[in-house]
Amino acid sequence: MTAAVQTKRPAWMGWALVALAFAMAAALDLRLVPVLAIWVGGWVVNALIAQRSAARWGGYIIPVIFGVTLLLMWEVGERLFEISDVLLPAPSEIAARFWLSRDILWVDFVQTVIKGALSGFVMGCGAAFLLAVVIDRFPFLQLGLLPVGNFVAALPIVGMAPILVMWFGFDWQSKAAVVVVMVFFPMLVNTVQGLQSSDAMQRDLMRTYAAGYWQTLLKLRLPAAMPFIFNGLKIASTLALIGAIVAEFFGSPIKGMGFRISTSVGQLALDLVWAEIVVAATVGSAFYGGIALLERVVTFWHPSQRGRT
Amino acid sequence: MRSIIPVLTVVAAIMALWYAAAVPMNAPWAYDVAKRADIELTFTDLVAATWSQDKPKLPAPHQVGVELWETTVQKNITSKRSLVYHAWITLSATLLGFGMGTVLGIMLAVGIVYNRVMDMSVMPWVIASQTIPILALAPMIIVVLNAVGISGLLPKAVISMYLSFFPVVVGMVKGLRSPEVMQLDQMHTWNASASQTFWKLRLPASMPYLFTSLKVAMAASLVGAIVGELPTGAISGLGARLLAGSYYGQTIQIWSALVMAAALAAVMVALIGLIQRIVLKRMGMAT
CATH class of the missing domain: 1.10.287 (Helix Hairpins)
Known part of the structure; x- marks a missing residue:
């Protein structure tokens, strides 16, 4: 990756632009000024850090500052413009609601994430993995299933949700089924591709060692497939949560994140909706982050992992 | 073959x-x-x-086929019972969202490539934004926009936009950075300005990446539009057909809506593929 291009405009031009922006904001509405000030403040701090440090911590601190800046703008803006809570609650109000209804959130978390998403994720990815190993043995199946799998992976599979809810009932089983269907094809396509990724030279070497099919599979092809498998797992991790939540829009027992979101929107209790979204975002990021971490441990040898220090 | x-x-x-x-x-x-x-x-x-x-x-394939035939060919296109009508409603939201997402994605990518601060502060959030199940936000986006007085096409398109901008950002950042140092140096020796380097080197070089991500973005955008129709009890669109079908147990209707959605996705992605082939051929980049 090449470094970002630095433009060579004199510094005063930037400040003149900022001053102009402030003047325009003040002319439009005085309340815009503090909001804009927070934005500029955060940006300047970030720019200073970005210039000064090639240090590693810059890569972590800058996005954090950016996020905090956005949250502050939201909070201050919401208060200054007196936006109704029905439309957009302030971050502090969301945090308060989060704390007050943590037992509801926990029940929903267990119902949707643990029972629905996680069990479906394990079943779907496991089944796809096994089928991929089978497909890999038969070139005919490879030629036939891969295009079909690629096609299906691009389809709006969430649409299967109402059908699966009808088949498996309202409880978590139907949610898990939706997740299975959603994660199955991306995982299948990635694993099959991964199993083909070891090159002919390496396979020939295994043959000169008189390695059988299983030995070649376990010692060469599966390890070589790991980067692809993890790519599939990452895609599947985000799909799993989406599937579990959306499936609840089509009917669910009176708990679960999707159920809570759709009913709370109806009651205009948007702070609870946002609290659920905070949970979903945290879980999603943690899920993804966990898989990325595992990937770093398992595929430490891969160039994409060795590159970063 | x-x-x-x-x-x-x-x-x-x-x-x-x-x-x-x-x-x-x-x-x-x-x-x-x-x-x-x-x-x-x-x-x-x-x-x-x-x-x-x-x-x-579970309806048999021929039942779905018959239903598809009856609701597409035998019905007037403007009729509320025509699947073509519903598909068009969804497709228009999809295309609007796809267009907005593409523009937003390209703009963000240009900013990220040309500004180091933006690269370091925005890029991690762009990636993080995709690990959160955004479709969960869909009902809220729709209700809030409705309350502000925006309804109809735009709320659905906003959801499509959110789902489709990400692949474009990632692909374009990669694409705009794909020229080699040698090529950039060549532009230097020609005394090319920043904008000339952008229009004559970086942008053309990014085209293959752009089209690949556009295909992903289109599929994501369609999912967004369909899910966007679920929570508000919309009365038209493929998502509404799914919802109505699941309320009244009309499984054949659900399946035909699904097949229609699949066909839409396939046609749109194939269309982008076709444009890609033509453009790359005229640019002399076809492989």
């Missing part, structure tokens, strides 16, 4: 499985009806009964 026979075999196998699965899934209902009418069902009767129910658990 050599994969046509295997593909057809697999598709045929799926069809056979589908027909086979329809028998046990719909059998309880068929037995129920037979019991009430006091008839003993032979196996052939059973199969015939399971493939021709009104509200089967």
